[in-house]
Amino acid sequence: MAEQEVERFTVWGSRIIGGVGLAVVAVVLVLGVAGVGDPYHPAAYPVCGLVALLIWVMLIRPAVSVADGRLVLRNPISSVRIPLASIEHLVVRQWLAVRAGERRFTSSGIGRSYRQGMRDDQRGNVTGVEIASLSYGAIVERRLQKLAEDARTREGVEQYSDEQMALAADVRREWAWPEIGLGAALVLALVVTLLV
Structure with a gap:
């Protein structure tokens, strides 16, 4: 394997x-x-x-990673493993917020200041080399959104579908x-x- x-x-x-x-x-x-x-x-x-x-x-300790088709949110006293295809919405503001199914998960492992968020939003949808002008939090947000979209495509799951809700039931929390x-x-x- x-x-x-x-x-x-x-x-x-x-x-x-x-x-x-x-x-x-x-x-x-x-x-x-x-x-x-x-x-x-x-x-x-x-x-x-x-x-x-x-x-x-x-x-x-707080960190964010992607491994084995899951988004791993390592928080102070727990880690949450979310199947990428189950992610309905993901945004990085003061911290990372993820919605999968009817549940919301957060992580302080990635974030950006209010000012960085405003500046990034003013730049709009940038591509190519221009992405380097965004804050690290905005770059991570776009990368995670792309990984979630690719996972949905690979697994044939439409966003907000019953299949996606079923995947969200597989979210696991592990205590530290x-x-x-x-x-x-x-x-x-x-x-x-x-x-x-």
Whole structure:
């Protein structure tokens, strides 16, 4: 079986800011473990862990990709896998919004500012080399719309049809159990250190 091509879309600004945030938390932890300055209260360590986890789930984890004929929306504590042919409407504004069946899904993995959206809308329907003048969010929006249209054509599914509604029933949500478990453990550690 041939491997399916995977396309990933992400906003690097949030990942860079998240990386800097994680580095700052790591420095604070190293200084505390090394005993530089006044000793930390034991609760400082789970707080640093919670801050690092929050940076991870809010800034680094969110992403959008296409794999195996599905749009994958990786959000802070879950991932949603939507069959491309089931997508009725898709738009990128402050975040990506997708409608499949009677359900709506969002992802902060891709977005564009209000100003970028206005500028892109004023340019109208651009093609060819002119597409480079659009924001990254608008380029991703057009690419995802094209992938969804191609999937509908390939599968012989008309937009807003009963077949498309049936495909939308195959949307799957997977919870980010490692992040959820780590968050619960850190909260428990914080409570224990505050009570002791």
